[in-house]
Amino acid sequence: MFTDLPLDELRTYRPPRPEPAGFDAFWQRTLDEARSHDLDARFTETDAGLTLLRTYDVEFSGFGGHRIRGWFLVPRAAAGPLPCVVEYIGYGGGRLKPHDWLLWPSAGYATLVMDTRGQSGPDRPGDTPDPVAATHPGVPGKMTQGLLDPDDYYYRRLFTDGVRAVEAARGHDAVDAHRIVVAGGSQGGATALAVAGLVPGLAGALLDVPFLSHIRRALDITDADPYGELVRYFAGERTRVDTALETLDHFDGLNFAARASAPALFGVALRDAVVPPSTVFAAHHHYAGEKELRVWRFNGHEGGGGEQRVAELRFLRELFG
Secondary structure, eight states, rough: OOSSSSSHHTOOOOOOOOOOOHHHHHHHHHHHHHSSSSOOOOOOOOOOOOTTTEEEEEEEEEEGGGGEEEEEEEEEEOOEEEEEEEOOOOOOOOOOGGGGOOOHHHHTTTTEOOOOOEEESSSOOOOOOOOOSSSOOOOOTTTTTTTTOOGHHHHHHHHHHHHHHHHHHHTTTEEEEEEEEEEEEEEHHHHHHHHHHSTTTTOHHHSSSSSSSHHHHHHHHHHHHHHHHHHHHHOOGGHHHHHHHHHHHHHHHHHHHHOOOOEEEEHHHHHHHHSSSHHHHHHHHHEEEEEEEEETTTTTTTTHHHHHHHHHHHHHHHHOO
């Protein structure tokens, strides 16, 4: 069991946003710097044994011009430019193999899966290094890397990579550049929400149990990782808490939600100790575009699982006809 606000209170929970001064200028400068590097998106067709799909090994330039890997899958029988789902990955994992990403291409959509820089695991291997060294010691994990300066923080790089992934997808001949949806769960949902707030003209957003929203509250009500990394860091770095929180405000999903205009489908689970439900409801209520929210009362961080996927498939079918 996980205790957060009662559901009746969650349905109206809209806390103030922790927007730092210069938020828009910070992100405009960040994206301008990234775009000073040639995107140089490369799609190399590869034989993944998937007869009904064309599969491509992807590379493009993300933050700092660093090369980001990914997969691109397209239904082989599809005619004309297709809607495209750009998918981002949860915490601690990489891009896996092409056969792990069959849902969206099986539904008839092009799919670009972005690898996550510097993250990999024995059951979720990745292929993209993060060449930026930490500027200050932190606890193991990504949550404290560069935490004392927004310019140095890990998620500045990851969210910028996410924007560039959309730009790479838009440049492919098989993709309808006006029908791109961003998607992800947990950290992937946080990235999708950030991109929805930073990139105009998206067709939609699928945001399942999105991490990194209403961060200050999450730190008060859960010790579960990845937020636990921050809790452990603050326990030792007592005098740096305020500085670190100001950094985190630059990456809080509430601020991206307020700038997002694409129709969105959220998912939230009321027994989620990793992403407390009040943080998702807060992001949903601040989201500026049309939105829906699926609530799973008896689930944890797995959220609605297959039922959420069914809802997402219906959402895309209604969106694209």
